[in-house]
Amino acid sequence: xxxxxxxxxxxxxxxxxxxxxxxxxxxxxxxxxxxxxxxxxxxxxxxxxxxxxxxxxxxxxxxxxxxxxxxxxxxxxxxxxxxxxxxxxxxxxxxxxxxxxxxxxxxxxxxxxxxxxxxxxxxxxxxxxxxxxxxxxxxxxxxxxxxxxxxxxxxxxxxxxxxxxxxxxxxxxxxxxxxxxxxxxxxxxxxxxxxxxxxxxxxxxxxxxxxxxxxxxxxxxxxxxxxxxxxxxxxxxxxxxxxxxxxxxxxxxxxxxxxxxxxxxxxxxxxxxxxxxxxxxxxxxxxxxxxxxxxxxxxxxxxxxxxxxxxxxxxxxxxxxxxxxxxxxxxxxxxxxxxxxxxxxxxxxxxxxxxxxxxxxxxxxxxxxxxxxxxxxxxxxxxxxxxxxxxxxxxxxxxxxxxxxxxx
Amino acid sequence: xxxxxxxxxxxxxxxxxxxxxxxxxxxxxxxxxxxxxxxxxxxxxxxxxxxxxxxxxxxxxxxxxxxxxxxxxxxxxxxxxxxxxxxxxxxxxxxxxxxxxxxxxxxxxxxxxxxxxxxxxxxxxxxxxxxxxxxxxxxx
Numbered sequence: 445x446x447x448x449x450x451x452x453x454x455x456x457x458x459x460x461x462x463x464x465x466x467x468x469x470x471x472x473x474x475x476x477x478x479x480x481x482x483x484x485x486x487x488x489x490x491x492x493x494x495x496x497x498x499x500x501x502x503x504x505x506x507x508x509x510x511x512x513x514x515x516x517x518x519x520x521x522x523x524x525x526x527x528x529x530x531x532x533x534x535x536x537x538x539x540x541x542x543x544x545x546x547x548x549x550x551x552x553x554x555x556x557x558x559x560x561x562x563x564x565x566x567x568x569x570x571x572x573x574x575x576x577x578x579x580x581x582x583x584x585x586x587x588x589x590x591x592x593x594x595x596x597x598x599x600x601x602x603x604x605x606x607x608x609x610x611x612x613x614x615x616x617x618x619x620x621x622x623x624x625x626x627x628x629x630x631x632x633x634x635x636x637x638x639x640x641x642x643x644x645x646x647x648x649x650x651x652x653x654x655x656x657x658x659x660x661x662x663x664x665x666x667x668x669x670x671x672x673x674x675x676x677x678x679x680x681x682x683x684x685x686x687x688x689x690x691x692x693x694x695x696x697x698x699x700x701x702x703x704x705x706x707x708x709x710x711x712x713x714x715x716x717x718x719x720x721x722x723x724x725x726x727x728x729x730x731x732x733x734x735x736x737x738x739x740x741x742x743x744x745x746x747x748x749x750x751x752x753x754x755x756x757x758x759x760x761x762x763x764x765x766x767x768x769x770x771x772x773x774x775x776x777x778x779x780x781x782x783x784x785x786x787x788x789x790x791x792x793x794x795x796x797x798x799x800x801x802x803x804x805x806x807x808x809x810x811x812x813x814x815x816x817x818x819x820x821x822x823x824x825x826x827x828x829x830x831x832x833x834x835x836x837x838x839x840x841x842x843x844x845x846x847x848x849x850x851x852x
Numbered sequence: 853x854x855x856x857x858x859x860x861x862x863x864x865x866x867x868x869x870x871x872x873x874x875x876x877x878x879x880x881x882x883x884x885x886x887x888x889x890x891x892x893x894x895x896x897x898x899x900x901x902x903x904x905x906x907x908x909x910x911x912x913x914x915x916x917x918x919x920x921x922x923x924x925x926x927x928x929x930x931x932x933x934x935x936x937x938x939x940x941x942x943x944x945x946x947x948x949x950x951x952x953x954x955x956x957x958x959x960x961x962x963x964x965x966x967x968x969x970x971x972x973x974x975x976x977x978x979x980x981x982x983x984x985x986x987x988x989x990x991x992x
Contacts, residue, residue, distance in 0.1 A: 727965050734963060794919070794960040794981030801981055807964035814964065814973040822952050822976035 445772075446719075448487065449532035454479045454523035457783030464772035465714055468733060469723040470788075470804030471778030477723040478560065479523060480778075481690045482516055482584055484721065487533040488555040488688055491548035496587060500574050504544060511544035518580030552685035556591075556674060557584045560692035560723070562666040565589035569641035569654035571596055571669070592669045596642070599672075600633060606642065607631040607668060611677040616761050617709060624701040625664055663697030671709050674718065681716040689718045695726035704753045707732050711768045727806040733773050734791040740769045777804035853878055859897055863916050866955050867899060869986045876900035876909050881934075888941070893929040898945070903990040910990060911950045919956035919979060924968060927954055931977055952977045955984050 450459040456476035461467070463484075469477040486493060497504075497514060504510035509521035516523065523529075524540065531538045564585060565571055571593035577586045600606055607630055608618045629644040634651055643651040644661065654662070670691075676683050691710065695703045703726060713720050722729065732752070739748055746765035747757050755761050777788045777799045788800040795801045802808040856864050858878035869875050882894045899912040913934060917927050931952060938946040954977055962969050962979055969979050 731963065731965065738961075791963075792960070792981075793963045794956045796981070796983055802964065810969075811964040814969050815978055817970075818973040818976055818978040819951060821974060822950055822978075824976075 446534055447532075448480070448484060448534075449530075450476075450480060450483065451530040452525050452528040453483070453531070454520075455780075455783060456480065456778070456785070459776070459778070459785040460787075461776055461785065462774055462787075463719060463721065464774040465719055466710070466733070466771060466773045467719075467721045468729060468773070468775045469721070469778060470725070470730065470775065470806055471785075472780045472805055475778035475780045476783075477778050478692060479516065481557070481692065481721060481723060482582070483531070484688070485555050485557050485584065485690065486515065486543070487531075487538065489551075489553050490543050491550035492553040493583065494547055495550045496574075497583060502579060506545040508541050508544040511540075514579060515583045517582035518578075554685050555688035555690065556670070556683070556686050557588060558667065558670040558689070558691045559584045559588055560696070561585045562588060562670070563662050563696075565592050565666045566642065566654060566662070569643060570639075571666075588666075588670070591673055592666060595669060595673050596633070599677075604632045604634060605630065606633065606672075612672055613675065613709075614712075614760055616756055616758055617705070617712070620705045620708065620755065621668075624699070624705050625660075629661075631665060631668070658697075660697040660699070660702070664702070667691075667694070667706065671713075674713060675716070682718060687717070687719060688721065689713055690721045692723045693725060694722060695724060695729065700728055703728050704732075708753050708755060708764075711764055714771050715764050715767045725806065727803060727810070730775065730791060730803045730806055733775060736769065736773060737789075737791065744769070775804075853880075856899065859899075863897070863957070866916060866957065866982060867912075867914065867984045867986065869901065870988045874902045874904070874988065876902055881913075885937075885941075889933075889937075892937075893926065893933045895930050895934040899986070900948075901986050903988065905989045906949065909948055911945060911948045912953055912984065912986060913950060914953045914955055914984060916955050916957040918958040919954065919960040919962055921961055921968075927977075928972075928975065931975060935976075949990075953980050953984055954978065955980045956982050 446463045448459070448461045448463070450456050454476050455474060456479065459476070459480055461480065469480065471477055493515065502514050504514050508524060512521040512524055513519065529540075531540060559582070561582070565588055567576070572589045573593050574586045574590040577589070607626060608622060613621070628646055629652075632643060632645050633640055634643050635641070636653070641653060642665065643653055644657060645651045674683055674686065674689060694706050694710070698706065707729065710720055710722070724730070735752055736749065746762040746769070749765040749769060750757055750761055773789065774787065775789045775791060776785045778785050779799060786797070786799050788804060790800060791803060793801050793807070802811060854877055855872060855875050856867055856878050858880040859867065878897060878899045880896070881898055882896050885892070885894055895913055896916050897914045899914060900909045901912065902909050915927055915930055917923055934952070954972065960981065972979050
């Protein structure tokens with residue numbers, strides 16, 4: 445299993461991550477989840493990252509602070525603490541100073557990153573090229589955007605229709621997306637004053653341009669294009685040499701029914717052999733992981749998993765569910781107070797440790813709401829909740845001194 | 853009985869009081885009322901605690917039970933019995949501030965976001981993990 449150890453990088457005091465077939469990172473805002481995921485990309489694809497940045501004229505002059513600003517984004521040089529930060533990838537120490545100084549051999553890219561800021565990838569309904577961003581914008585966003593631009597121009601240029609598309613995604617996924625995400629809309633390319641753009645169409649003539657899309661539609665379309673990129677319309681199940689997929693906050697702008705469909709698409713990625721890493725603030729994602737764990741431990745059928753997602757029980761979906769139930773899943777909690785990560789893969793709601801029982805904070809609010817309601821309902825039918833006797837002495841319920849009539 | 857003495861030995865680890873000196877006593881409700889109500893779904897325990905921010909004791913009515921789906925009806929029947937008993941034979945104890953707690957004695961199939969747990973809350977029942985922690989100060 446691949447492991448990443450981080451010591452004193454940004455908000456992260458200590459992180460020991462072991463990557464399964466699916467790895468989920470949870471924790472409050474600004475606890476270093478995104479830093480950890482972008483660092484993973486750097487560990488896996490340092491040469492490709494350097495090559496790509498160099499291709500677009502970025503020159504950090506072999507200086508680590510400048511490299512960090514260019515890669516993680518402006519101002520991010522401060523995450524590195526001279527003499528204190530250390531990184532270990534797959535058991536070997538990594539010197540980021542050397543990564544910044546020396547050009548790494550450029551292997552084929554093996555990690556595809558879908559960033560949380562993916563909504564920025566489209567401007568006026570068209571994917572932005574790498575060079576449309578400023579040098580201070582994170583590399584992950586710029587590269588994702590560029591990949592979408594190339595995808596749309598090269599693979600959808602001739603045909604106007606992006607969704608639904610028979611050659612893209614299994615029919616079962618198309619049906620679910622139509623039902624829970626797109627409704628009556630289809631995604632297509634059209635032209636406005638000779639400028640190509642993505643629009644949502646409701647019929648032959650009606651088209652809704654990007655600026656009138658809902659927030660959810662704007663969040664979802666770049667995600668859909670990311671899935672298209674990863675699932676090429678060929679007999680080959682994966683794109684190029686990509687072996688890893690990072691998907692930040694898949695739930696953004698989406699209704700829980702749409703989140704369920706995206707989770708199924710994540711399962712499809714896993715079935716195809718991709719190793720997937722998610723960061724999330726959605727309890728639903730952990731509900732799915734928790735269910736997967738218990739279904740696997742109890743030798744449940746594929747149908748049991750598919751029922752959770754209201755997915756049709758076709759042969760293709762059964763194969764998907766059967767495969768996914770054999771995969772390993774790890775969950776890590778990034779604790780804001782301590783700066784430490786902990787393995788909460790058990791997701792045991794009865795655990796003593798709050799991070800595990802509360803699923804890294806994702807079910808804490810529910811827990812407090814449940815407790816508040818239960819407490820008030822428990823105490824509503826009593827005649828006097830906190831009455832004291834006239835002598836102003838506190839009242840004890842004689843539990844320690846039981847009388848025959850009052851067995852307590 | 854004093855402290856947690858009324859709890860069975862295997863159940864005592866499931867209750868942790870922040871200050872054991874504030875424990876006012878405990879009772880095994882199930883065995884105490886076995887003769888009077890042999891056929892009832894009797895609740896397990898009662899634990900009295902003097903929180904530092906309360907003038908009177910609070911009673912934690914605790915049921916130790918496996919927290920799985922097929923046991924829900926059993927526990928809710930017990931709760932119903934308990935609440936009825938508190939308005940009848942146990943009405944002296946009905947005046948005390950309280951929590952009704954379902955502590956998991958084994959497997960747990962409910963998460964904090966489960967609809968079942970919300971259903972319990974609406975009936976006044978808190979579903980806890982394996983350990984009930986009783987703090988010095990009781991939240992308002």
